[in-house]
Amino acid sequence: MDVMVLAGGLSHERDVSMRSGRRVQEELRDAGVKVSLHDVDSSLIPLLRGREDVVVWPMLHGASGEDGSLQGLLELLGVPYVGTRAREARVAWVKSVAKAIFARDGIATPEYVTLPQSLFREVGAEHVIDAIVDRMGLPVVVKPARGGSALGVSLVTERDQLSRALVHCFAYGDTALIEAAVTGTEVAVSILGTGDDAEALPAVEIQAEGAYDYDARYNPGRVEYFVPARLTPDDAATVARTALAVHRNLSLRDLSRVDIILDDQGIAQVIDVNVTPGLTETSLLPQSVEASGRSLTEVYRSIAAAAYDRE
Ligand SMILES: Nc1ncnc2c1ncn2[C@@H]1O[C@H](COP(=O)(O)OP(=O)(O)O)[C@@H](O)[C@H]1O
Numbered sequence: 001m002d003v004m005v006l007a008g009g010l011s012h013e014r015d016v017s018m019r020s021g022r023r024v025q026e027e028l029r030d031a032g033v034k035v036s037l038h039d040v041d042s043s044l045i046p047l048l049r050g051r052e053d054v055v056v057w058p059m060l061h062g063a064s065g066e067d068g069s070l071q072g073l074l075e076l077l078g079v080p081y082v083g084t085r086a087r088e089a090r091v092a093w094v095k096s097v098a099k100a101i102f103a104r105d106g107i108a109t110p111e112y113v114t115l116p117q118s119l120f121r122e123v124g125a126e127h128v129i130d131a132i133v134d135r136m137g138l139p140v141v142v143k144p145a146r147g148g149s150a151l152g153v154s155l156v157t158e159r160d161q162l163s164r165a166l167v168h169c170f171a172y173g174d175t176a177l178i179e180a181a182v183t184g185t186e187v188a189v190s191i192l193g194t195g196d197d198a199e200a201l202p203a204v205e206i207q208a209e210g211a212y213d214y215d216a217r218y219n220p221g222r223v224e225y226f227v228p229a230r231l232t233p234d235d236a237a238t239v240a241r242t243a244l245a246v247h248r249n250l251s252l253r254d255l256s257r258v259d260i261i262l263d264d265q266g267i268a269q270v271i272d273v274n275v276t277p278g279l280t281e282t283s284l285l286p287q288s289v290e291a292s293g294r295s296l297t298e299v300y301r302s303i304a305a306a307a308y309d310r311e
């Protein structure tokens with residue numbers, strides 16, 4: 001088995017992708033696996049063609065990496081790969097679509113409305129903002145309906161901050177998700193495996209000083225992580241069960257990360273699901289693996305091997 005880690009790409013998260021890709025490469029190398037790192041460019045398809053012994057590990061963030069496009073291409077080429085299939089990645093990628101499925105399946109998720117930039121223009125932004133505030137109250141969180149790494153996300157506590165938050169959001173995508181802000185304990189639950197064999201790793205609790213934004217995520221110091229999260233056994237079981245339900249109901253494969261806020265009533269509110277969780281030094285999934293007592297080297301080797309053996 002040769003593992004080809006794909007990292008880089010042209011998204012806002014290129015840098016994070018490269019860092020994750022290099023970490024995966026190092027761990028697999030330590031496991032004695034033959035592994036190379038590639039960007040997604042015109043040499044990719046020629047490199048993959050006619051290779052029987054290769055498994056691809058897509059480590060691209062943002063659109064085309066996480067929205068199912070790259071996965072669709074790999075299916076077209078008949079190359080085995082790590083992670084969620086194209087069809088299911090399409091669903092997980094769009095937050096408003098994933099949230100509709102959570103609501104259907106009885107998985108708690110904050111109240112929300114999804115609105116494209118064009119609609120604000122057509123009916124008048126101020127009217128829409130009035131309707132949002134009247135109906136949902138404040139605070140709300142404004143975020144791109146698609147995306148990651150907290151880019152374009154703002155917490156809005158005052159009415160007059162809302163239009164600026166929307167402008168910021170639309171810099172990252174043409175559709176905004178406006179969501180009731182939940183207060184409580186933020187945790188990230190990483191899942192390994194597929195279907196009935198999937199398991200939840202110990203939750204990581206995230207305590208950010210200020211916003212848990214892009215800067216806080218990738219620069220050590222602004223966030224304190226507690227692994228495992230400081231939860232009662234009941235609450236730990238609730239978040240694990242909720243994250244597993246998300247992974248299974250969305251038919252995710254191999255690895256994922258579900259972001260949850262355990263609200264003041266003890267309800268696990270799902271705010272985000274990631275089919276390509278970050279695997280950098282400060283990322284959450286690697287912290288959870290270590291907290292579970294397993295070695296990253298061994299876990300990554302078995303993820304690659306499971307994907308290789310799948311067909
Ligand atoms: N509804 C919400 N209530 C409170 N905080 C939120 C809410 N939605 C997002 N956040 C905060 O913003 C961060 C980024 O939002 P998230 O939906 O996870 O976007 P991304 O896909 O960019 O990771 C979360 O980690 C959390 O700290």
Ligand SMILES: [Mg+2]
Pocket residue numbers: 149150259272
């Ligand atoms: Mg998130």
